[in-house]
Amino acid sequence: MSRGRFIVLEGPDKCGKSTQAKFLARSLRRRKIPFIHTREPGGTRSAEAIRAVLLDPKLKVAPLAELLLYEASRAQHTREKILPALERGVWVLCERYSLATMAYQGCARGLSMPMIRTLDRIATGGLRPDLTVVLDIPESEFAARDRSRRLDRLELESAAFRKRVREGYRRLARRLPGCVLLNGRRPLAEVHEDIARRVLMK
Ligand SMILES: Nc1ncnc2c1ncn2[C@@H]1O[C@H](COP(=O)(O)OP(=O)(O)O)[C@@H](O)[C@H]1O
Numbered sequence: 001m002s003r004g005r006f007i008v009l010e011g012p013d014k015c016g017k018s019t020q021a022k023f024l025a026r027s028l029r030r031r032k033i034p035f036i037h038t039r040e041p042g043g044t045r046s047a048e049a050i051r052a053v054l055l056d057p058k059l060k061v062a063p064l065a066e067l068l069l070y071e072a073s074r075a076q077h078t079r080e081k082i083l084p085a086l087e088r089g090v091w092v093l094c095e096r097y098s099l100a101t102m103a104y105q106g107c108a109r110g111l112s113m114p115m116i117r118t119l120d121r122i123a124t125g126g127l128r129p130d131l132t133v134v135l136d137i138p139e140s141e142f143a144a145r146d147r148s149r150r151l152d153r154l155e156l157e158s159a160a161f162r163k164r165v166r167e168g169y170r171r172l173a174r175r176l177p178g179c180v181l182l183n184g185r186r187p188l189a190e191v192h193e194d195i196a197r198r199v200l201m202k
């Protein structure tokens with residue numbers, strides 16, 4: 001049995017990751033491809049508990065502690081859920097993974113990139129996605145989309161922070177093997193077509 005494919009959806013807050021993950025899940029189901037849909041931070045019970053700490057707007061979390069919590073969540077998620085699925089031949093569709101940490105904690109918070117890469121390599125055990133899809137949206141889209149949503153600790157950051165996240169993703173995506181940067185400000189169906197074509201290599 002061949003190993004499952006590890007597909008990651010990335011991009012700034014509200015770029016459309018959850019929406020597109022659902023569309024992609026439908027395409028995989030239709031093709032009878034066995035898969036799981038998961039997310040970071042979180043994905044397992046203990047990693048979701050770490051997520052709750054990370055995203056609680058009432059909590060103070062220092063940048064280094066934030067980085068370590070994301071990597072702790074990733075270490076758990078990778079070992080408990082992602083690797084076992086891939087080894088069973090099941091595809092893993094994951095919202096956010098290592099690239100998010102480079103963009104948020106590296107480019108936006110300003111933590112050392114070599115330190116992040118080292119910690120991330122330890123947390124992932126060297127696992128890399130087969131494909132990372134980054135949905136790119138301008139910062140102005142953040143305020144325009146889904147105004148009713150309650151914002152989490154990271155989403156409450158400034159517009160300047162979001163701009164650094166966006167620019168970070170754009171820069172990192174160009175250099176990362178197996179990564180594509182797609183325009184996320186297009187009709188949902190068009191973005192989906194673009195993602196599905198790359199994931200299913202039609
Ligand atoms: N291509 C798009 N064009 C316009 N609105 C979109 C698009 N993709 C997603 N949205 C809307 O933006 C909001 C955030 O989308 P969501 O999928 O939850 O983003 P994320 O999971 O990346 O935070 C939702 O209200 C969603 O309906």
Ligand SMILES: [Mg+2]
Nearest residue numbers: 017018019095
């Ligand atoms: Mg989402």
